[in-house]
Every structure is written in C-alpha cells, then in structure tokens.
Amino acid sequence: MLQIFNTLTRKKEKFEPITPGVVKMYVCGPTVYNYIHIGNARSAIAFDTVRRYLEYRGYQVKYVSNFTDVDDKMINAARQNHTTVGAIADKYINAFMQDTAALNISSNVIHPRATKNIPEIIDFVKTLVDKGYAYDVDGDVYFRARKFKSYGALPHINVDQLEIGASQHVNPEEMAKKEDPIDFALWKKSKGDEISWDSPWGKGRPGWHIECSVMSTKYLGKTIDIHGGGEDLIFPHHENERAQSEANTGQTFVKYWMHNGFVTIGDDNEKMSKSLGNFITVHDLLKNLDGQVIRLLMSTTHYRRPIQYSDASVKEASSNLKKLQTAFNNLEYRLHNADEGDDPKTDQEVRQIVADFTDAMDDDFNVQNGIAAVYELAKFANTYSERETVFKLSLQFIINTLRQLSGVFGIKLEQSELKDDEIWSLIHEREQARHDKDFIRSDEIREELKARGIVLEDTPQGTRFRKE
Template identity: 70%
Template structure:
C-alpha cells in the first residue's frame, strides 16, 4: 500500500509526503529535558506528543529508532547542585530517575537510547575540532564559537534573515561576551570552567560544552548524519534547532534533518499564559500524578494535535476523564458479552469496523490529526455499545471490535482491559452509591449504576435496600 502520511515540516512551513530515508525504518531524535528539577506539564507535552507520533508510526509498520537526550550539565544544573550541596551527577541522577518514573506513569514507551551529554564529551570535542578545521568555528580565551554567518542558510529554519537575528542577539549578549565574538550572532560551542565547576580537559583548556553542540553530536552519533525526524517544543526552533542544523551540516556537508517537527505549548489561566519554570506557573508531573489519574493526564495531552496549544485546567481534565471512561465502558460492555456470544461473525458489522479504522488512518495520516483520529475511536466505542445491546452477538465480531478499539486507543497511551468485579467490590460501590443518594449527589449515583451495568452488574433498589444481580 502506498504511503499516505503527510507531515508539517517547520523548515518549509508546509505539509510534505513522508518518505523516510530507509523504507520501513524511521530515525527520530527528540530533545529531552535539562535535568535540574522535576518535569512540568509543559515539558511532558513534548514527551507525550512525540510518543504518540512514534506509536502511530509503529502502528503503520515502521521500526522507529527513537533517541532522546538528557542535558546533564549546564549553568542551571551547576547552580542547583551548589544550592543543594551535592555533586552535579548526584543531582542529575536524581532527576533522571524521577523523569523515568513520571513518563512511565504517562505510559510513554522507553526511548531506544537516552544518551547523556556528559557521556559524550570526547565525541563533542572531536566534533568541535572538525568545525574549527573547516573554518566554521574559532577559539578565543578558552571559548569556542561557531561562525554563524559562514553557514549560508543560517536562519532558514527560523525563517529570519541573519541580519535580523544579529540585531536581536546584540540586545541579549553582554559586552564582555561581545568582545570575545567576531559577530554577535555567533554562538558558543565550548566554554571555560569557572573555579570549582565541573569540567573536562580539551585542546582549549578545561571547560564544558555549550548546549547546542551536544544534540548535534548525539543525534548524528546514534542515528547517522541525516535523520528522518527531529522534534521538540516550538520554543526550541530558534536558536537551539537552528544552531543544531548549522553545526551538523557544516561538519557533515549533508542535510541534517528531513522533517523538523515542533509541538505547541501548554497554557494556563484565563490569559492562556505559557507554562514555564521561569514564570513560576508550572505544575510538576511528579506531584500531579499523586492527585490525578496519570492516564487522564496522558489522554488530555495525546488527544490534542501536536502543533496546537493545550489549555491546562480542571475543566479539560474532567472532559478527558469522561471521554476516557466512555471508551473503557464500551470495552467492558463488549468483553462481558463474549461468554454468551454465538460462534462466527457478523459481516455487516465487521465492514463498519474496518471503515472506521480506515477513517482513523486517514485522519492520522494528515499530520497526526489526533482530534479527528480520536473521534473515530469514539465512533468505534459507540458501535461497540450498540452491538453489545443486541440479543444475539457473535464472538469473532466482538473480538474484532475489541482488538481494533484496544489497538487504536493504545496510540493515545490508553490501556484497555476488562476487570470483572467480585462481590466485595460491588458491595463497596453500592455503599458509595447509597451515600451519594443521601448527599443528593445523583450524578455520582447514576454514574456508579451505569459503571456497574457496563460490567454486567444490575442494581435493584427495593424497600429492603439495594440488591444486585449479574446479567
């Protein structure tokens, strides 16, 4: 079947047919966190967005080599380690472990490789040596800078002229650093260490790498000189990704990335303010998963198209929880009917299922349009509910719906499974329902009744109390 997937490429500002370098293999690099604190919902948005994209590519039959780095040395990390009176490695190990716990809770598939900057220092030094040899970099007082103007297409990813970028850089660089640079737009590849700071030996003195160089090195080291997809938040488009592109192509002489992809922000409050640590308006995933079902958080983020912003608030979390529950209820309803279903299948219903799956793929093939994609999952859940109410149902058709519902939902990080209730659990829910009725919380009372019904438990309210029976 010909490939129909189209991806919006930030470099060209248009959707392009997806044609990977290798026919059934996708090499994908996504910028990971700087590990000096717990990740917040804004950080997690990028992780979830590209995990959803990865899962759909795998659904399409691609083998995805997925690399996401850890920046484990920079000014913020050194500052945080000093404040906590621990080593840089102790600090970064702590937050890398926390990151792994948090993304696991969000049902993010582990990366093929999570390289750390500090584990690739020798490669970074060798990379910089080549840039200096090729005339794209220069050293001054232990600092090594990249000559941005020498890279003729600098600014192409940002869609800005280098003169405009230079004007902007001049406003944000202090006079001491300007004196070291040949041009204000030049950026650092290696910086000398201050007394007492973590450092590595190099031809330019003891120091450490700049932020941009580490991703160029790790992307090309683990995935090759040209990779299929490079992803990250839209705030990384410039300068980080622009600088990665300039460094990598100056060294290798070939295209660094075929498809640049950038996800939108998470916003909070009535003003739709971007969530960030610097603004102090962030919610860490580490704390949030203690209060909110992690699968609901994942569902909220994975069902918004990756380029669109997500407004984080209680209302949207509640909507996500309700929609997630509808899918699970349909799965329960169908699963319950398997034991009493007749053999064989219903060809007409099977065809409806396959049409929904085709519509799902059409939606997702349009730059991973998850909003239209999840709408087809809801359609399949609705079909499943209607079918499960029939007097006579067929096992093979139920199994087909269950399989497609589970497979499609899994792309959004949803784990569907049928859990039969024992009598003790039913009695506890009946007690909760009785209390809800006393509190006149009829919405919760009805919710419990419907939830039990979806699992084959029928409640009967009598003068002597509530009884239950299994269908």
C-alpha cells in the same frame, strides 16, 4: 499517504523515510535540574504519539531523546543544594523515568546524556574548528553563524535582522570575545570550581546546542528522518543544531522538522514554563490524578496547536477516558454469552471507522479527528454490546481494534485488577442470591465490591462491573 508539516519548508510533505520501513527520530529531552512540568510532558507525549502511529503503520522506529545533564542551571542547582551536578542529574532522570512511565510513554528509547559523550563532543568541535566554522577565544569556542550560508532558514529569519544576543547566552564579556554578535558557543571555558573536562582549548564544558548534534549523529547517523521538540526550540537551539551539524558533515541534518505547541495556563493563556514560575510538575499531578487522564488530554490535541491546561480540560479528559474504558468493558463482558461465529456487516462498519482513523492520522497526525474516530468506535461498541445476540469473533474484532487505536494515543483500556477470579466469584454468588431472592446477601456483595472500587451495573444482558 502520510504527510508531515515540515517547519523548514512551512508545508506538508509526503513522508518518505531515508531507509524504507525504518524511521530515525530524535526529540530534544529535558534539562534535568527539576521535575518535568506538563509543558515538558506535552512534547514527550506528542512525539510518543507520533512514534506510536508510525509503528501502527508498520514502520520500525529508532527513537533517541537526550538528557541535558550539564549547563548553567544544573550547576546552580547543585550549588543551591550543596551537592554535585551528577547527583542532581541522577535524581531528576530517575524521576523523569517514573513520571513518563505513568504517562505510558514508551521506554524503548535511547536516552544519551551529554556528560557521557564528552570525547565525541570535543571531536565534533575540533572538526568545526579545522574547517574554519569555529574559533577559539581564550578557552571559549564559538561557531561562525554567518559562514553557514543558510543560517536562519529554519526559523525563517534574515541573518542581517537577527537581534544582537540572539543566542540567548550573551553578556558583555562574551560579546567582547565574539567576531560577530550572532555567533554562538560550542565549548565554554570553566569558571572557578565548575564541573569541567580537559580539551584542546583548556578546561571547560559543552555549549547547549552541540550535545544534540553529537548525540543525534552518533546514534542515528549524519541525516535523520524526524527531529522534534517544542516550538520554542526552533530558534536558536534547532537552527544552531542544523548549522553546526551540516557544517560538520556536509550533509543534510534533518529531513522533517516537527515542532509542538505550548501548554498555556490561566485566563490569559500564558505559556507554561519554569522561567516564568507558572508551571505544574507532572510529579505533583500524579499524586492526585491518573496518568492516563493526563495522557489523553495531551495526546488528543494536534501537536502544532497550543493546549490550555485547566480544571475543565482535565475533567473532560477524565470523562472521555471513562467512556472508552466502559465501552471496552462492555465488549469484554458480552464475550461470556456471545454466539459462535461473526457478523460480516458489523466487521465492515468497524473497518470503515478504522479507515477514517487512518485518513485523519495520515494528515500530519490529526489526532483530533483521529480520536473522534475512536469515540465513534466506542459508541458503536456500546450499541453492539446491547444487542440481544452478539458474535464472539466480531466482539473480539471490535475489542482488538478499540485497544489498538486507543493504544496509538497511549491509552490502556484493560483494567486487569477487575478480572480477579474472586471478584467474578462474588458477582456470580450475587446473581445466585438474587435468583434465590436472598436480597440481604445480594446487597452485602454489592457493598463489599464497592468498598474495593468495583461498581456493579445490572443490565438486560446481565451484571457488568467497572472501576470507580
């Protein structure tokens, strides 16, 4: 039975999607004024892993993750670079797609942009104004937070204890306009030559929170199964989303709220963020680091726990990735000299490891215990590969299982470049040279393959190879 920790109730709950067999999932995406850093990537990877496990369990997942492509940061970036907000957005959306592809994050995602949904945003705000949940002050529209009776429930904050300026977008001028300090902006009046759109309240642009409510309900419906994001979004962003969405529709906005922990850096475990200036972009990391290493590091820490990013953690992830790939290559190599048939005892041991994996992942996506089962399978695979007699059907079963379970974490084990006919031909030529005691030619082939990044390993079962 799959259970998910719900931030709203602060407890694990049995997962029962609104529509049997179908999961509607929304995850807050980045504000596209710069390359994503590994803190942003952590959220994308964590929820991609959740999505992959749901699909492994047989669910059809409809996944939406937005791009915030207009806000103060976007406007400032455009000014600093003497270009337009749209050009900045296009540049960094393209970079996001390239970087996340390198991290093997599923591309089967609906990526709406705030600026492409302005009519829907205006209609959403109008409904809130008509219902008395929002009010216009000289072109700015604010949400009456206190009118929404359960405001503060998601972060578990008493509304009377909220700090003045809790919306994080307060200045003296704005404070003077508000009926209540905790009210937050739905629509912001444009200033000077800022990017803007016509609305019933004059020229302006959306507030930060409103876009996610609009795009979630537009693409997934009034009530969704899972809403995810970083724990820093619980308040005010997600609570404001919840309030304005439920005020608009009169229905529960989200059934299960999920939030991932931060990425920390340095000896003092400081949160990584652009505002603190201590961030490392994925774009820069990928210049010298395999995206699969980053993926394994990020996807195998429980999503609610923080991850400390360090040289040591990267080194450990790299080592673990090589272990998985080596086990997979060992299995594939033994297919060349395996006996026909299967080994029922071996198959049963693999099924038990799969059961352990499922039990772990069903417990609020406990990836640390889940990946432990995968490492156990890799260890078993290595032991089986070294047997004098192995069976094709059992080998294939282990191969498929290792591929499938690793795939839940976004790890691809195949190294297709190692299967080139020319490489196999050289390996066979070297084996013949060794048989003929032509050790000069044998050594030449080894060096030639090494130059191409292929390391040969001579074992009792024959010669194997791996990517260096």
